[in-house]
Each structure stands twice: as C-alpha cells, then as structure tokens.
Amino acid sequence: MAIPPYKAPSRTAYDIVIVGGAVIGSSTAYWLTQALGNGASILVVERDSSYEFSSTALSTSAIRQQYSNPINVKISQFGIEIIRGFQERMAPFYKDEPAPDLGFREHGYLYCCSP
Ligand SMILES: Cc1cc2nc3c(=O)[nH]c(=O)nc-3n(C[C@H](O)[C@H](O)[C@H](O)COP(=O)(O)OP(=O)(O)OC[C@H]3O[C@@H](n4cnc5c(N)ncnc54)[C@H](O)[C@@H]3O)c2cc1C
Incomplete structure (x- = not known):
C-alpha cells in the first residue's frame, strides 16, 4: 500500500487532537467519530505515516482470547472481530479503491504446559 503523503490540517483548531495514529490512536479516532x-x-497527528517503527507494525499479531477475567475475554473477542472485518468496515471510506488489507493471518496460539 502506498504511503500517504503529508497532509496539512484543514482547520486551525480541533475539539480533539490525538497524538499517534497507530492502532490505539486510529481506533480512538474512529470510535470517537462514530460516537460523536x-x-x-x-x-490525528502522526510523525511517521509509514508506521514502520510503531509497535503496531512490529507486533507479531498474536491475539490471545483466554483470560481469567471475563471482561478481558470480551475485549479481546471484540478486537479480533474488528480486525477480521476491518476491510468491510472501512469500505465506505474508500469510494474509488479497495479499503486497506491489514494482512492479518490467523495461525493459532500454542501453549506448552506440564500435565
Ligand atoms: C516486537 C513486538 C511484538 C509484539 N507482539 C504483540 C503480540 O503478538 N500481541 C499483542 O497483543 N501485542 C503485541 N505487541 C504489543 C502491541 O504491538 C502494542 O501494544 C500496540 O501496537 C501499541 O499500539 P499503540 O498504538 O499504543 O502504539 P504504537 O503502535 O507504538 O503507535 C504509536 C504511534 O505514535 C506515533 N508517535 C509517537 N510519538 C509521537 C509524537 N510526538 N508525534 C506524533 N506521533 C507520535 C508513532 O510514530 C506511532 O505511530 C508487540 C509489540 C512489539 C514491539
């Protein structure tokens, strides 16, 4: 995917400014937009539009869904559904081109433990 060029903010003031546009910053912006x-x-202010050195891009993409706390399980299940359906969810924002493919591949999670 092509790296978007620098785009200057169109306004001089914003209600909300989010610094960092990787997974947390972009997600926060998206959900605030949905809510408000x-x-x-x-x-969203991002210093590196390639995201090359962000933790998000460096992540091994392992998404654990087993936790002792049910809320953590729900949070993880919600997150994985968003990632699985990302392209479809983003499609309305990309009229003339396919929405970005996150490249997410599910290979499972191996736990090694004693009997
Ligand atoms: C090697 C590695 C493997 C990992 N593997 C996993 C895994 O398997 N499973 C898992 O759940 N988690 C994993 N993680 C953790 C996970 O990737 C991070 O918790 C998550 O990506 C953090 O997202 P973030 O948006 O908070 O931060 P980041 O992805 O780091 O994004 C921060 C963004 O803010 C920008 N920024 C910072 N300062 C400024 C500034 N002053 N001005 C403008 N922009 C700024 C940066 O350029 C960057 O794009 C891994 C992390 C690493 C490093």
Whole structure:
C-alpha cells in the first residue's frame, strides 16, 4: 500500500487532537467519530505515516482470547472481530479503491504446559 503523503490540517483548531495514529490512536479516532458524529472535529497527528517503527507494525499479531477475567475475554473477542472485518468496515471510506488489507493471518496460539 502506498504511503500517504503529508497532509496539512484543514482547520486551525480541533475539539480533539490525538497524538499517534497507530492502532490505539486510529481506533480512538474512529470510535470517537462514530460516537460523536459530525458534531466534533478530530485530528490525528502522526510523525511517521509509514508506521514502520510503531509497535503496531512490529507486533507479531498474536491475539490471545483466554483470560481469567471475563471482561478481558470480551475485549479481546471484540478486537479480533474488528480486525477480521476491518476491510468491510472501512469500505465506505474508500469510494474509488479497495479499503486497506491489514494482512492479518490467523495461525493459532500454542501453549506448552506440564500435565
Ligand atoms: C516486537 C513486538 C511484538 C509484539 N507482539 C504483540 C503480540 O503478538 N500481541 C499483542 O497483543 N501485542 C503485541 N505487541 C504489543 C502491541 O504491538 C502494542 O501494544 C500496540 O501496537 C501499541 O499500539 P499503540 O498504538 O499504543 O502504539 P504504537 O503502535 O507504538 O503507535 C504509536 C504511534 O505514535 C506515533 N508517535 C509517537 N510519538 C509521537 C509524537 N510526538 N508525534 C506524533 N506521533 C507520535 C508513532 O510514530 C506511532 O505511530 C508487540 C509489540 C512489539 C514491539
């Protein structure tokens, strides 16, 4: 996927400014947009649009769904559904081109333990 060129902010002031646009920053921006609609202006500031050195890009993409706390299980299940359906969810924002493929491949998770 081509690296987006630098784009200057279109306004001089925003209701919400998020510093860092990797998984947490982008997700926060997306969900705030969903929650607040067009009523709030949100700016994501990212210093490296290639994301090459972000933890998100360096991650091994292992997503564990076993936890002792049910809330953590739910959070993880929610996250994995978002990642699985990412391209479809983003499609409305990409009118003339396919939405980005995250390249996520599920290979399972191996636990080694004693009897
Ligand atoms: C090698 C590695 C393997 C991992 N494997 C896993 C795994 O298998 N499973 C798992 O669940 N987690 C894993 N993690 C952890 C997971 O990747 C991170 O917790 C997650 O990606 C953090 O996301 P983030 O958006 O908070 O941070 P990041 O992905 O680091 O994003 C921060 C962004 O902020 C930008 N930024 C920082 N400062 C500024 C600034 N001053 N101005 C503008 N922009 C700025 C950076 O350029 C970057 O894009 C791994 C991490 C690493 C490093």
